[in-house]
Amino acid sequence: MTPVLEVEGLKKNYGQLQALKGISFKVDQGEIFGLIGPNGAGKTTTLRIIATLLTPSAGRVTFLGFDLKKNPEKFREKISYLPEEAGAYRNMRGQDYLEFMAKFYAGNQEEIKEYVSRGQQISDLGVRLKDKVGTYSKGMTRKLLLGRALMTKPALAILDEPTSGLDVINSLEVRETIKSFVKQGISVLLSSHNMLEVEFLSDRVALIDRGQILDAGTPQELKEKYQAPNLEIVFKSSVRSSL
Amino acid sequence: MKNFGHLLVKEIKELVNKQLIISLAMMILIFSFIGNVTKKEMKKAIAKQKIAVLDLDQSELSRNLIGTLNMANFIIEEQSGEKEQVIKKLQTAELGLLVVIPAGFSQEVSNFKPAEVETYSYLRGISLSGTRNSEVVRAVLNTTNDFLSNQYLKKRLPDIDPAEIKTPIKNREFILVKDRMAEGSSAAVIGTLYAQSYILPIILMMIIMYSSQMVITAIAMEKQNKTLETLLTMPISRQAIALAKMLAAGLVGLLSAAIYLYGFQMAFSFPTEGLSSVTGGVAPILKQLGLTIDTQGYALFGLSLFLAILCALSIATILGVLAEDYRTAQSLNIPLVFLILVPYFISLFADINTMSLPAKILVLAIPFSHPFFAMQNMMFGHMQMFWLGLVYNFVFVTVMLIWTARIFATDRVLTMKLKWGKKKVVL
Numbered sequence: 001m002t003p004v005l006e007v008e009g010l011k012k013n014y015g016q017l018q019a020l021k022g023i024s025f026k027v028d029q030g031e032i033f034g035l036i037g038p039n040g041a042g043k044t045t046t047l048r049i050i051a052t053l054l055t056p057s058a059g060r061v062t063f064l065g066f067d068l069k070k071n072p073e074k075f076r077e078k079i080s081y082l083p084e085e086a087g088a089y090r091n092m093r094g095q096d097y098l099e100f101m102a103k104f105y106a107g108n109q110e111e112i113k114e115y116v117s118r119g120q121q122i123s124d125l126g127v128r129l130k131d132k133v134g135t136y137s138k139g140m141t142r143k144l145l146l147g148r149a150l151m152t153k154p155a156l157a158i159l160d161e162p163t164s165g166l167d168v169i170n171s172l173e174v175r176e177t178i179k180s181f182v183k184q185g186i187s188v189l190l191s192s193h194n195m196l197e198v199e200f201l202s203d204r205v206a207l208i209d210r211g212q213i214l215d216a217g218t219p220q221e222l223k224e225k226y227q228a229p230n231l232e233i234v235f236k237s238s239v240r241s242s243l
Numbered sequence: 244m245k246n247f248g249h250l251l252v253k254e255i256k257e258l259v260n261k262q263l264i265i266s267l268a269m270m271i272l273i274f275s276f277i278g279n280v281t282k283k284e285m286k287k288a289i290a291k292q293k294i295a296v297l298d299l300d301q302s303e304l305s306r307n308l309i310g311t312l313n314m315a316n317f318i319i320e321e322q323s324g325e326k327e328q329v330i331k332k333l334q335t336a337e338l339g340l341l342v343v344i345p346a347g348f349s350q351e352v353s354n355f356k357p358a359e360v361e362t363y364s365y366l367r368g369i370s371l372s373g374t375r376n377s378e379v380v381r382a383v384l385n386t387t388n389d390f391l392s393n394q395y396l397k398k399r400l401p402d403i404d405p406a407e408i409k410t411p412i413k414n415r416e417f418i419l420v421k422d423r424m425a426e427g428s429s430a431a432v433i434g435t436l437y438a439q440s441y442i443l444p445i446i447l448m449m450i451i452m453y454s455s456q457m458v459i460t461a462i463a464m465e466k467q468n469k470t471l472e473t474l475l476t477m478p479i480s481r482q483a484i485a486l487a488k489m490l491a492a493g494l495v496g497l498l499s500a501a502i503y504l505y506g507f508q509m510a511f512s513f514p515t516e517g518l519s520s521v522t523g524g525v526a527p528i529l530k531q532l533g534l535t536i537d538t539q540g541y542a543l544f545g546l547s548l549f550l551a552i553l554c555a556l557s558i559a560t561i562l563g564v565l566a567e568d569y570r571t572a573q574s575l576n577i578p579l580v581f582l583i584l585v586p587y588f589i590s591l592f593a594d595i596n597t598m599s600l601p602a603k604i605l606v607l608a609i610p611f612s613h614p615f616f617a618m619q620n621m622m623f624g625h626m627q628m629f630w631l632g633l634v635y636n637f638v639f640v641t642v643m644l645i646w647t648a649r650i651f652a653t654d655r656v657l658t659m660k661l662k663w664g665k666k667k668v669v670l
Contacts, residue, residue: 014658048472051476052475052476053472053475053476053654053657054654054657055653055654073478073480076476076477076478076479077478079476080476081472081473081476082473083469083472083473085469086469086470086472086473087468087469087470088468088470089253089257089468089470090468091256091257091260100249100253101477103246103249104246104249104477104478104479105478145473148473
């Protein structure tokens, strides 16, 4: 498998605080790679660096052969980022929001229509897309944003807590949507502190704590290695052995 | 470029929202209402005044006096009957003023004794039109006194023009500006210049204030609504994002200021029939003194204003990055507003050239000061000060734009916050 994304020795300091202490991993094409860890482990910082929002203090990130520091604009053309606490423009109608975002990526009207149509399908908001975003519930906004993130079929979708704020039924639907999109060749890098969700979605996972990757592999490999029934127990055991 | 235009349209749409349209429409309505009321009152105040006259003397002199009042722009409504009855009538009629010429008036005048006329004014309120009675009384008395003194002088010195006795010293007033000189009234010249330019500082203040508030709000709202992170990962350069926000704020600020000004003009532009004749007389003097601005001058003023707007927008953009939400943005805008108000008030009430050096340096260090004084500097030949202001603002804008671009190109756009604790700014 060709890696779409390669992260080597990634470090990030906020003044005296070392948020990332040298993280390395690869994401292959058509793969869902999950980062799991508790709050403050460094998941969001890692995703934000790859999404070009933050600059790394050290280390190297390459995406489709492009270096993050030298060509951040190439990253932005081919990736799509869904932040954990994202919002949409409250004065826009849902449909207009999708169109506004589609125009950044589309080369012509046909592409805009195609992207918007896909976004409508993924968000599954029906007639509510004609309402202003300001009237949406948190779950509806999240679904709209997921539609926005996936509608352009990005080479890499970076999803930070993709089901955050969604109820059980909507969470299941979103997970199914992500899985089906990967079959179309999209790679996904996601983070969650819901380890059962990551286990269900991810082809491979990395366990991250206090800015370091403790272990990585397929969920099955990790469960066998730590002789654990699920990833929550795997994570607990890996933290204990790292101390 | 395509994405920049696309983002610019979105920014303008976000700023021109329902709240802005309603507030601007309300402001136009309020100003229009104030304007209508004020203009009606002003028209009443400056219109030909009606006065009632009760002539109890019925002499040739009293008829001449009434004729003089008539010629002095008063509409005379002659009354007859008992004085007390006419005074009572004053209360119910629309007349505000009654002039009573007592019996024996001409006799007193003929004997060169001080003659008396009585004036009765009926107060109906404390509005501008209500207070005009005292002005009318004064005008009536001046006219009457002038008339009577002329009568005395003509009788005593029939060969001399009374005007020559009353004003034996004539003043020829000359005004000097730079190396030019012209004959005319300095008060009229200053009055005309002020009347022509009083609106300018208001325009400047409005444009700069509106634009800066718009850009701070635009960035703060992106943060508050959690849309900034997504926007920063779009395939468009960070500089283009900052520029789109600044340009949209500048354009909407300009539009708001224009609408505000239109409303302001509607409310406070008073009848200028009298003024135009004065201005017409002063215009050649202004030209002779070089106190006029040509096309090149207006272009230079436009450049000065443009640079000041860019200064405001770049400062406001950085303040917007520091703001965490709409409320913080409003607080951060306050110091900027004060910085704009300083040159505004100085341009209205003081002369920058006569201020002490430290005060002058402090005022001129504010980049918005320069367009406020640009016109004055150009007209009065302080071109060195004008050019220095232009260069200062250019350097200021360049530094601020580079700083803004750097902030937007790095983590600071997300991490920079104003903290009131130990550290001021966390980067």
